[in-house]
Amino acid sequence: MEDNKVCPLHTFTQTLGDCTAQLAELKALLMALERTDPAQSTLIVCDSYYCVQSFNEYLHYWRQNGFGDSKGNTIKHRLLWGKVADLKETLPNVHVVHTLGHQHVGIHVAGNTLADEAAKSAVAVAAFAAVTRLSSKPDRD
Structure with a gap:
């Protein structure tokens, strides 16, 4: 019997800026497809x-x-x-395929946890960058 070969999880990041969760998920799907x-x-x-x-x-x-x-309306x-x-x-x-988010059991937990951590990290980095830009203005005194 032939062994099934499983590739490791692949992770990648991109700064998205201000966007909805749906748009972030769609961009992540597109990034995954571009790297396939x-x-x-x-x-x-x-x-x-x-x-x-949708896919x-x-x-x-x-x-x-x-x-x-x-109804003839252009999709978002x-x-x-x-x-x-x-x-x-x-x-x-x-x-x-779909998996439930924020779960602690199941075969896709590791990948979903990595994705959640990457999303939280990206938000934290974006917030830090915004604060840094605000506080890095030279004093006018």
């Missing part, structure tokens, strides 16, 4: 129903409809979803 080798079978685990359901169920229809919803984050759709076509071995 098309020849490798890849599992992306995400605790965002928005990203998982697996809606993306095909959005693309067919020019990234509009059933249309440009990013367009990039995700382009990448999805080139990555046939990518699977995006």
Whole structure:
């Protein structure tokens, strides 16, 4: 019987600035897809129903409809979803699945915990940078 080879978790960061949780999750999904080798079978685990359901169920229809919803309105984050759709076509071995966030048991806990820690760290760094900019102005006395 052949052993299944499992790749280690990959982590990466990017400063996002002020954005919603949905936009941050979508950008993280896009970053993961951009770093995926098309020849490798890849599992992306995400605790965002928005990203998982959109990737697996809606993306095909959005693309067919020019990234509009059933009422003809342009979907939010249309440009990013367009990039995700382009990448999805080139990555046939990518699977995006949902996991519950902030859990302490289960097979995806380690990855989800790393993602949460990275998000908290990014917020802390952004807050520190903002404070540093404010306090680094020269005195005018």
